[in-house]
Amino acid sequence: MASVGFMVCISLERYLMITQPLWFRFRRNIKNSVVVCVVVWILPLLYILLLYFRVHHQILETISAIYFILPFPLFIFFLVGTSKALSAARSVPADEKRRIVAILVVVLLIYTLLFLPGIIWFLVKDARNNLILILTSLTLVNISPLADLMLYIFIRKGVVDKLLASLSCCKMSTNQPMISMSNDTSVSHTQNI
Template identity: 25%
Template sequence: MYPTAYSLFFIVGFPANCLSMYVACVLMRKGNNLAVYLINLSVGDLLYILTLPVWIMMALGHEVNDSLCSVIAVVMFNSFYVGSGFLCCISMDRYLAIVFPLHFGWVREIRTAVLVSAIVWLLEITIHLHLLAHTKAIRNFSALQMCKEPMIMTSEAGVVAITRAVLGFLVPVLIMTFCFLEIIRALKKSTSTLVSERRKICFLLLFLLFTYLVAFTPFQVVMFLRGLLEPGNCSSAQNLRDVYMVFVATTTINSVLDPIIYCLISESAKIEMKNLFQSCEKQVSKIYSSVVKP
């Protein structure tokens, strides 16, 4: 299933994330602090999307250099949790803006968003390197094929799997769910926010949270079970391996749908896309006129 699924995800996900990042850059230049988090989210998703051709090559039986194999595995897992971090940032930003509209103005400044984004990247990379050091994988990084799953997970890898599932998935889900519920409660009480604006805010956060849960819950549950049951247990490894391999692929859904959801629901994003398409249409018309002109 990997070559077909990953090819489709790459064809859709790469241009979608590029478009989302362009729109977010335009909005950031206009002072939209939320766009800073969306740019970083798109960067993380793009890094993961760019590893898909290598996964396709391996699925088709082509040999891949050990170092490249390890690099794409690190990029993939780091992208998972970087994405979680920035989805939390987006949820917290909207939570503070809607629940406490007269307070925390400094949080909604561009420079604050840039600083928070840098901290998220640094924190995620540091934690990931620490986990790799715990499994001793970082010592022989270039000699290992970290993208190839061992038949039975070691006890050290089991600790890493459980830590990733709790810190990298469960905690972000709790934060996003709390923010979403508080935002809904605040919007119901608000008389100044238009009904249409309420729906758009709720729909954006709801779809981002729903997509995240659909894409990552099965994978993280299996990872947690592997870390808990698999070390030293061959039967558990056999029972969970095929399910794990399928759910690894479904995580890509999040990287593909995030930019599409944002561009379709956000009114400011739709305006910038319309401007971009109109500009491209004008340029194409000029080129066409110059070519066909006698």
């Protein structure tokens, strides 16, 4: 639950940073970040308290389904809104645009691939007896920390660019002339040509 909460926070931050840059710059401070982190950690603890006090199973399933299904439209909204704002932005470099959109796409993919089977399990009554869906959703939720690590790697500057460069089908030709290190050699090289 905390993982989903922090993914929403990352997506919201990227969305506000692009669509409301002035508001984001003046409202962003460490106090707000600490409050958001505490709230994200308190929500799962409240759920554990409900488990401890043995609240009816149907109520817990409903709370879980709502908690896990609400971020899905938010992720899509943040991705579409950020993409639209970035396409109109002229001051943001192209590599930074790719990096921001890649982060939001990775968040949406992680959420969809890891948490959607569990959401289906919560919401569809016929799926509760499907052993394959149960095992799949539990396995995917348990590898969520690994996905969080991947998300952290994608947030770092330069990683997305290196990945896109390695996946690019455009390679530099080996026949292109090399740029020399010193001016003396480049002058003598041009004189020889």
